[in-house]
Amino acid sequence: MANVFLKSFVQMCNYLQDPRLVARFQHFCGIRGTFPDRTAKPEPDSGPSELRRRLQSSEAGVGNGAAGVAAAPQVNGMQGDDTVGPDAPSDTARAKPLRRNSLTGDGGQEFLVHNKFLFYLFTFGTELGNEMFFIVFFPFLFWNIDALVSRRLIVVWAWNLFVGQSTKDMVRWSRPASPPVVKVEVFYNSEYSMPSTHAMTGTAIPFCLFMLTYGRWQYPFLFGFSVALSWSVLVCVSRVYMGMHSVLEVITGFLYTLLILAFFQPILGKIDNYYMTDHYAPLVIIVSHVSLGLVAFSLDSWSTSRGDTAQALGTGAGAALGTHANYQLGLLLDAPLSSLPLTLPPLGVGMVLRSLLRFFIGVAVILVTRMVMKAATIPFLCRLFGLPSDDVRQARQHMRVELPYRYIVYSVVGFVCVSFVPLLFRILNLA
Numbered sequence: 001m002a003n004v005f006l007k008s009f010v011q012m013c014n015y016l017q018d019p020r021l022v023a024r025f026q027h028f029c030g031i032r033g034t035f036p037d038r039t040a041k042p043e044p045d046s047g048p049s050e051l052r053r054r055l056q057s058s059e060a061g062v063g064n065g066a067a068g069v070a071a072a073p074q075v076n077g078m079q080g081d082d083t084v085g086p087d088a089p090s091d092t093a094r095a096k097p098l099r100r101n102s103l104t105g106d107g108g109q110e111f112l113v114h115n116k117f118l119f120y121l122f123t124f125g126t127e128l129g130n131e132m133f134f135i136v137f138f139p140f141l142f143w144n145i146d147a148l149v150s151r152r153l154i155v156v157w158a159w160n161l162f163v164g165q166s167t168k169d170m171v172r173w174s175r176p177a178s179p180p181v182v183k184v185e186v187f188y189n190s191e192y193s194m195p196s197t198h199a200m201t202g203t204a205i206p207f208c209l210f211m212l213t214y215g216r217w218q219y220p221f222l223f224g225f226s227v228a229l230s231w232s233v234l235v236c237v238s239r240v241y242m243g244m245h246s247v248l249e250v251i252t253g254f255l256y257t258l259l260i261l262a263f264f265q266p267i268l269g270k271i272d273n274y275y276m277t278d279h280y281a282p283l284v285i286i287v288s289h290v291s292l293g294l295v296a297f298s299l300d301s302w303s304t305s306r307g308d309t310a311q312a313l314g315t316g317a318g319a320a321l322g323t324h325a326n327y328q329l330g331l332l333l334d335a336p337l338s339s340l341p342l343t344l345p346p347l348g349v350g351m352v353l354r355s356l357l358r359f360f361i362g363v364a365v366i367l368v369t370r371m372v373m374k375a376a377t378i379p380f381l382c383r384l385f386g387l388p389s390d391d392v393r394q395a396r397q398h399m400r401v402e403l404p405y406r407y408i409v410y411s412v413v414g415f416v417c418v419s420f421v422p423l424l425f426r427i428l429n430l431a
Contacts, residue, residue, distance in 0.1 A: 016248035023180035030115030125238030129198035158316030199253030202235025310406035318414025
């Protein structure tokens with residue numbers, strides 16, 4: 001009985017990992033590749049099982065096929081209807097991946113979009129797991145909604161991303177093969193893919209937000225759960241649509257995150273309280289986050305996943321240090337327990353303008369901080385370690401540059417977001 005169950009489980013995993021399943025879903029959603037006819041039908045597997053092949057693979061994924069049709073020069077993104085052939089449907093457009101491959105600089109191959117609504121919907125969904133969304137979301141939540149929820153959410157986000165990226169580098173599965181899969185996105189194509197860290201962050205953030213706010217804020221349980229589930233499903237499905245992950249990798253990322261949330265749920269308040277009150281907290285924060293970064297960087301050669309891990313850990317360390325500083329200086333913004341459960345105040349013009357003003361001023365400060373720190377840190381580290389600084393991409397492939405660069409820049413960004421910007425709001429009478 002056990003052997004039958006195990007065999008059925010492996011067969012199911014092989015089916016969910018099959019790139020042809022991804023290709024069929026993309027075709028159903030209106031995505032068509034520009035592959036030559038001879039590569040349109042992939043040969044069936046003739047060697048070891050697909051699951052075993054993925055486990056043994058350490059090769060990076062490719063673009064939309066090395067033998068793809070040559071495309072005319074064009075900017076990345078969706079093009080107008082006049083770029084397709086005269087026989088194409090009126091709602092069809094040619095497009096290219098919006099961003100180049102982070103490691104190789106490859107721009108990817110063009111593809112056809114037959115359903116623009118789904119293209120924009122899933123492009124939005126996948127952006128919910130990218131850096132710019134976090135730069136906008138966490139500060140807005142911290143400055144305008146609930147500082148306690150925001151800083152605890154950052155803790156879970158940083159650890160969740162570390163666990164996911166480290167697991168990728170240990171499992172070492174390559175991206176879904178192309179063809180048959182169409183690479184709607186290529187930015188992360190050189191990373192490993194198991195589990196999907198977009199699915200993990202896209203599950204961790206909404207469900208942790210629900211976990212932290214239900215009972216603290218007044219809203220119906222079904223409403224909060226529906227929003228969290230819809231958010232998670234949108235991000236997860238978008239990764240299959242983009243051709244970046246198999247169905248199995250997305251499901252694994254979703255379930256993996258639920259386990260991580262179950263682990264953090266009973267101890268998250270204790271961690272937050274320790275960061276605020278303990279005299280040794282700053283030392284513990286710095287040592288623990290740097291140590292985790294060293295572990296992540298030792299698992300495999302350089303790629304954007306190592307940088308993303310260090311970036312998340314650096315942001316988490318900076319936010320935790322900012323929380324400690326706020327508590328010690330009496331600048332903590334937490335709502336008193338007597339005011340719980342919280343309710344959203346009536347939305348007036350003055351309140352909306354004040355919130356927008358805080359948001360735009362704060363984000364401007366963060367972006368300027370990031371820009372200045374980036375411009376100063378990489379040349380300094382290159383001089384410190386005797387490396388040429390004329391090729392930034394090449395210099396950042398050295399762990400001794402990339403790891404401290406990410407930590408320094410994003411720990412400062414996290415500290416500025418949590419501690420400096422709220423102090424600036426008080427000075428400007430915007431608190």
